[in-house]
Amino acid sequence: MRRIVIFLGVILFPVSALSQSAAVHTVSVLDLQVALRAALRAVEVCSEAGHQAAASVVDRFGVEQVTLRNNMAGAHAAEAARRKAWTAASFNMPTSEIDETETGGDVSGTTGIPREVPIGGGLPIVSQSGELLGGIGVAGGGSGETEAKCARAGLDAIADQLK
Known part of the structure; x- marks a missing residue:
C-alpha cells in the first residue's frame, strides 16, 4: 500500500513541478504622484543649497517615471540623474557604494555596462517591507555627497507612503 501512495505521489506531484517558479509575478510600483514628489523635493533641496540640479525616479526595472530639472541646470544633468537612478535600481544599492574595481566584490567587473554610473547621487527606493520599488538619482549638485x-531628502518626502 505504501508503494502505491509513493508511486501516486510521484506521478501526481513530480519534483520538477514543485521546484518551478510561478508563471505570474506581482510587483509594486510607485504611483506617479509619489515619484514626482520625491524628484521635486530632491531638486528643491539642491536648489536651497545653491545648486542647479536634476532628479530622476525610475521603477524597479529602470524605466523612467519622472525627471525634473532646475531651470538653470546644465544640459548633462537630466541624463546623469536618469543614469544614477537606473544604476541604483539595477544594483539595489547606493551608487556611491559601487566599486567596480574591488576584486571579488558584489559588482566587480561591471565597467562594461553602458548606463552604469558608479558615483554618488543615486539611491534605491525600497518599501518599508524591503521590496525594491525603483531608484532616485540626482546630478548637478556639486558633488556626489551633496x-x-x-x-x-526626496526619499524622506515619500517615506510615509512606502509601506
Whole structure:
C-alpha cells in the first residue's frame, strides 16, 4: 500500500513541478504622484543649497517615471540623474557604494555596462517591507555627497507612503 501512495505521489506531484517558479509575478510600483514628489523635493533641496540640479525616479526595472530639472541646470544633468537612478535600481544599492574595481566584490567587473554610473547621487527606493520599488538619482549638485543628500531628502518626502 505504501508503494502505491509513493508511486501516486510521484506521478501526481513530480519534483520538477514543485521546484518551478510561478508563471505570474506581482510587483509594486510607485504611483506617479509619489515619484514626482520625491524628484521635486530632491531638486528643491539642491536648489536651497545653491545648486542647479536634476532628479530622476525610475521603477524597479529602470524605466523612467519622472525627471525634473532646475531651470538653470546644465544640459548633462537630466541624463546623469536618469543614469544614477537606473544604476541604483539595477544594483539595489547606493551608487556611491559601487566599486567596480574591488576584486571579488558584489559588482566587480561591471565597467562594461553602458548606463552604469558608479558615483554618488543615486539611491534605491525600497518599501518599508524591503521590496525594491525603483531608484532616485540626482546630478548637478556639486558633488556626489551633496547629490546623495538631495536624493535622501526626496526619499524622506515619500517615506510615509512606502509601506
